[in-house]
Amino acid sequence: MSEPDGGTVGKAMTVLDQVANFGRPVRFSELLKDSDFPKATLFRLVQTLTQQRLLTYDNQAQTYLPGLRLVQLAHAAWAQSSLATVAAPYLDELAHKFGEAVHLAQLENGQVLFIDKRQSVYRFDTLAQTGQVAPAYCTGVGKAILAFMAPMERDHALRQQAFVGYTPTTHGAPDSLLQELDAIRASGVAYDREEHERGIISIAAPIMSDDTNVLGAVSIATSTSRHTIESLDRFEAVLRSTAAQIGSAARVWRAPMPANPSYGNSGGENS
């Protein structure tokens, strides 16, 4: 981690993230304490963000909060993300069929981002909510995605994992994870064996846009009070076929657009 910023926009985003991560109304001085920016600079950044309605200022309590404009923008991002809209009916079906929690996730900057979810009829709540992020190395959806990524991208993603031990079963290092990813690639499904949250297990399948391209993953999550890892296999067949259906639906959805067919582009991030 050297300098992910550089431009003014980057600095503004750093501050925005900072406020978002506080998870509660935050004072200017609190931000200042946590920030590398000098007082005057931070002040103007916060002011700019507030003007843009990316932050909200509560002048009763003199605190800042992430602004609602973000919710508005996110709707556009969500609606246009190929997966979310396409997958919705399939998630409904899965949730309805089994009554368990269903999650749809994509990888975003090395982390699992939950794009959509369906609640279990049993109303216990996993942490996951739309828009939330979780580590990739210790979630079912995360491992399902990692397993089917192109080796180069996967390595990049693996280097972003923190390998914090949330529970006794959490992977503590890349080695054991890599081994499991091989197994996942062979079997086609990934399990979360209480690796992130004690008492929560899941089975996840990757969503492929084609043989080599993973878009995201679906999972069925439940609690150890109702299922064991073994009994999750009851869901496997339907889960896999649903993931496959979502994949092809996404492929079709993407098709209308190209205008210039075929391209010989070989990887390469921009800048």
Next chain:
Amino acid sequence: MSEPDGGTVGKAMTVLDQVANFGRPVRFSELLKDSDFPKATLFRLVQTLTQQRLLTYDNQAQTYLPGLRLVQLAHAAWAQSSLATVAAPYLDELAHKFGEAVHLAQLENGQVLFIDKRQSVYRFDTLAQTGQVAPAYCTGVGKAILAFMAPMERDHALRQQAFVGYTPTTHGAPDSLLQELDAIRASGVAYDREEHERGIISIAAPIMSDDTNVLGAVSIATSTSRHTIESLDRFEAVLRSTAAQIGSAARVWRAPMPANPSYGNSGGENS
């Protein structure tokens, strides 16, 4: 409104909005055609946004889309917006009790922003989804909020209304709307008489944090095939009491935070 921008961040946000409003993958040249920015400037703005993952670049199709980082940020905004989290159980209750669609909205920059919703059991879909925006002057929630705003703020908001005629019953000018707002203030509830969408009607109640401060509004929306404006009154009592409950819940929720009791702050916008 001449130039809401000025800073670099403002310009970047303009571009981000532009991409979001396209509602589909968009090429650089399309953005350029629609933009006041010179080519090189726009190019660098788009590049910056992409680096920040506020935009996603599909180098297959050479198109830009709003980035998933927005979804992540929006979750923070949503979870911390006093209303959304506080109101959730009440929305559940309303939806369960009547089986009709329930909407929770706030005013954001003169527009109605849907913060949360519950689906009707009848599965007809109104336009509203979380994160979507709608005009204030022709929706139940919008009018409920406008009616209870402080006069100065209301005037400001009214000047932001476009008064487009979506249907025959849409208000075409401020005059008739103002009259209705008086009536709403007197009665405590607002109706949408197919003003935004033909066939969709709703009854809405404001959510007040105290006698003079409106936070948002809740509504029950249905279709003309199941209800008339008159039969919506069946919901009025429960809707009003729910709105009141959400209001006091929000008040309590805000209380825990201060740390330094009492404050003699008298208004004053910043900047």
Next chain:
DNA sequence: TTGACATGTTCCATTATTTGAAACATTGTC
């Protein structure tokens, strides 16, 4: 009341970033 302290806001000369016309590069088309 007074003074010390913490927090938040503004100034302004300096510095660094952004700007954009024009040149360049790449790809698709006739």
Next chain:
DNA sequence: GACAATGTTTCAAATAATGGAACATGTCAA
């Protein structure tokens, strides 16, 4: 092969961001 369209880079000039320090405001203790 020349042409057109789209996307990318360059570089001096214009602009915006910077941050140390001064200022303002409110808080608290003596």
